[in-house]
Amino acid sequence: MTTATAIPGKHALVTGGGSGVGRAIALALAGADIDVTICGRREAELAKVAGESDRIFGISADVTDEAAMAALYETAEAARGPFDIVVANAGMAGSTPAHKTTLADWQRTLDVNLTGAFLTVKPALAGMATRKAGRIVFIASTAGLKGYAYVAPYVAAKHGVVGLMRALAAETAKSGVTVNAVCPGFVETDMLEESIQRIIEKTGRSAGEARTSLASTNPQGRFIQPQEVAAAVLWLCSDAAQSITGQAISISGGETW
Numbered sequence: 001m002t003t004a005t006a007i008p009g010k011h012a013l014v015t016g017g018g019s020g021v022g023r024a025i026a027l028a029l030a031g032a033d034i035d036v037t038i039c040g041r042r043e044a045e046l047a048k049v050a051g052e053s054d055r056i057f058g059i060s061a062d063v064t065d066e067a068a069m070a071a072l073y074e075t076a077e078a079a080r081g082p083f084d085i086v087v088a089n090a091g092m093a094g095s096t097p098a099h100k101t102t103l104a105d106w107q108r109t110l111d112v113n114l115t116g117a118f119l120t121v122k123p124a125l126a127g128m129a130t131r132k133a134g135r136i137v138f139i140a141s142t143a144g145l146k147g148y149a150y151v152a153p154y155v156a157a158k159h160g161v162v163g164l165m166r167a168l169a170a171e172t173a174k175s176g177v178t179v180n181a182v183c184p185g186f187v188e189t190d191m192l193e194e195s196i197q198r199i200i201e202k203t204g205r206s207a208g209e210a211r212t213s214l215a216s217t218n219p220q221g222r223f224i225q226p227q228e229v230a231a232a233v234l235w236l237c238s239d240a241a242q243s244i245t246g247q248a249i250s251i252s253g254g255e256t257w
């Protein structure tokens with residue numbers, strides 16, 4: 001059931017909306033009376049988030065699969081209208097010294113984080129340009145702005161996402177479309193828990209030590225909450241942010257700028 005304050009026709013896509021940052025973004029957009037299609041590979045996770053709001057709709061799709069993303073666009077846009085907002089959030093990270101990184105790990109990390117981001121936004125570009133309106137937001141990372149040890153493919157992919165964002169912002173500047181990236185430091189999600197687990201396994205440190213070491217990369221000494229990233233995305237999607245395009249906004253307690 002929709003509310004009386006709904007903005008007719010506003011429809012957003014959030015990839016990786018079944019967990020963490022993507023879930024928080026989907027809930028924030030739905031809270032602003034925007035219909036939200038979320039995607040990911042795990043149907044059960046999508047259904048859980050869709051169950052949290054009448055405005056959220058799950059469609060399972062892998063962002064690395066061009067045909068699956070085309071099918072998602074067809075189904076979601078037929079049901080709820082063209083996407084006004086596209087948030088390329090799906091991502092994954094592993095951790096290995098560069099000299100031990102296999103070609104398969106390198107390729108998979110680029111496929112999901114960079115090619116997946118491109119395949120997420122590409123089908124929206126022509127329609128947004130024709131309608132002279134649209135918002136595209138990439139969830140990059142501070143790893144798109146600086147280097148970190150043992151995550152070379154992830155750092156390369158996220159730098160690529162920032163480059164893709166800048167290219168699209170230049171290409172769409174005259175069309176009423178804005179394209180930006182948000183670059184969080186460590187956010188308290190499953191991805192962070194996986195990083196902590198890897199540190200414990202590889203170094204024998206305790207969970208507390210691993211958490212303290214990762215939190216210390218943030219000058220504020222804390223982990224960012226998914227809702228903080230969602231608030232920045234919501235602002236970038238608002239009318240107030242019409243002049244903001246081509247920006248990589250660091251959400252990191254001052255770790256990068």
Ligand SMILES: NC(=O)c1ccc[n+]([C@@H]2O[C@H](COP(=O)([O-])OP(=O)(O)OC[C@H]3O[C@@H](n4cnc5c(N)ncnc54)[C@H](OP(=O)(O)O)[C@@H]3O)[C@@H](O)[C@H]2O)c1
Binds near residue numbers: 139
């Ligand atoms: N957590 C952090 O510290 C942090 C910091 C900076 C940036 N980020 C970025 O924030 C974004 C969200 O991450 P998170 O922290 O919320 O982690 P998360 O909870 O692990 O979420 C990642 C999401 O991406 C989806 N996903 C992964 N591969 C996919 C694929 N091939 N196709 C479709 N969906 C896929 C996952 O769903 P399925 O598994 O169901 O497919 C999952 O919902 C990522 O781009 C990440 O790089 C995270």
